[in-house]
Amino acid sequence: MKRLLMLCLLPGLVLLAGCESQQQQDSETENSIRPVKYTIVSEPTLLTQREFPGVLQAKDRVDLSFQVSGKLKKLPIKEGQIIQKDDLIGQLDQRDYQAKYDSAVADFENAQADYERAKKLIKKEFISQSDFDKLRAKKDMTDANVRLAKKALEDTVLKAPFSGTIAKQYVRNFTDIQAKEPIASLQNNDELEIVVSVPEYLMVMNDEDKRQGSFDLKAVFQNIPKETFDLKVNEFATEADSSTRTYKVTLGILDKKGYNLYPGMTANVYISGKAGKKVNLVPVNAVFADPDGKRASVVWKIDSDNRVHQHPVEIGQLKGDQIEILSGLETDDKIVTAGVHHLVENQPVKLLPASQTP
Incomplete structure (x- = not known):
């Protein structure tokens, strides 16, 4: 009987010993000086x-599609x-x-x-008024059916809504096409724009800065490094991206x-002017x-007792082996720079010998 009792208690004792060992290990880790x-x-x-x-994109761009289904009979385009404008793209x-x-x-x-x-x-x-009303309603209904049938017939012909270049052809001729299935991508490459994502502080520039033209916008393309292109703001989003917390700005x-x-070409966009931003580099x-x-x-911030605490920061751009801190740190704060995942x-x-951030 005693032996059976010991066998029943043994797993619980092992689990309790494991928990005590883990708690002791955590306590030793917290109290160990690293x-x-x-x-x-x-x-x-x-x-x-x-x-x-x-990233460069065409200002006018659209995926062209038929509004009705059918079999392609004409597709006189290529990438x-x-x-x-009004050139034939395809016909069902x-x-x-x-x-x-x-x-x-x-019928009409x-x-x-x-x-x-x-x-x-x-x-x-x-004839009665009721019969007359039925005949008039039938006439109106068949008239509407004519208009619907005419539109469906016209929709079998797809034309270019504006002048441009066929950037992509999605289907081949003589294939069965579903309504609203993309046939080709049309882009107007005469008017191009660059899309960038900018942080919040650039979006809150006040009206006085805007009137005085505080920002100078230029672009440099990787394959044309010695040439700069002047830009203008075409449009901008007023809601931040949910993941990056940046705002999409379109530049012409x-x-x-x-x-x-x-x-699809990539460029570096330079925004310069007097309305600068103070940042810490770490x-x-x-x-x-x-x-x-x-x-x-986050960073590990060191307090006056030489203990570390996780502290949230808002980061900016990489600058070589350093990164911009837009908010979250103050002058003379001490932060850990190596082994952050072991604390x-x-x-x-x-504290080993300190280094001073520039």
């Missing part, structure tokens, strides 16, 4: 020029082809739609004739300077993602 490299945050730097990656087999249209016209003509006879008969009271190119620029190894996922980026909250540390 030597760390650290840096002291210096005065923030005023940035008068910011650089953002951008890279320059076309003019029209036989079924033509037959439906002819039938709708015949019969209904129209019945209605015209009824107008004469109603005056002589040879004032002069292509004779270069062949195409959608080693990139000091910043890491929040393990709990509650905050985007725990409130752990005491031993």
Whole structure:
């Protein structure tokens, strides 16, 4: 009996011992002093020029599609082809739609004739008002059917809504096409624009700065490094991206300077002017993602008792082996710069010789 009792209690004793061992290990980790490299945050730097990656796109662009289904009979286009407004993009087999249209016209003509006879008969009271109303409703209904059949027939022909270039052809000729299925992508490469994502502080520029033209916008393409292109703001989003917390801004190119620029090309956009932003620069190894996922980026901040605490920061752009800190740090703050993934909250540390951030 005693032996059976011991066998029942044994798993619980092992589990309890494991929990005590884990708690002891966590306590030892928290209380163990770990030597760390650290840096002291210096005065923030005023940035008068910011650089953002951008992607070129056509101002006018559309995926062309038929509004009705059918089999392709004509597709006189190819990728890279320059076309003019109202040029033929494609045409479906029209036989079924033509037959439906002819039938709708015949029904309307019969209904129209019945209605015209009824107008004469109603005056002589040879038919009731109810029968007359039915004939008039039938005439109106068949008239609407004619318009629908005519539109469906016209929709079997797809034309270019503006002049441009066929950027992509999605289907081949003589294939069955569903309504609203993309046939080709049309782009107007004469007017190009660059899309960039910018941080919040650039979006809150006041009206006085706007009037005085505080920002100078220029673009440099990777394959044309010695040429700069002046830009203007075409439009901008007023709602931040949910993941990056940045705002989409669309910039127009004032002069292509004779270069062949195409959608999809990448560029560096430089925004400069007096409306600068003060940022702190810290080693990139000091910043890491929040393990709990509650905050985007954090650092280990060292308090006066040489204990570390996770502290949220807002990061900017990479500058070599350093990264911009837009908010979250103050001058003379001490932060850990190496081994950030081996520390725990409130752990005491031993400070190795400090380095001063520029």
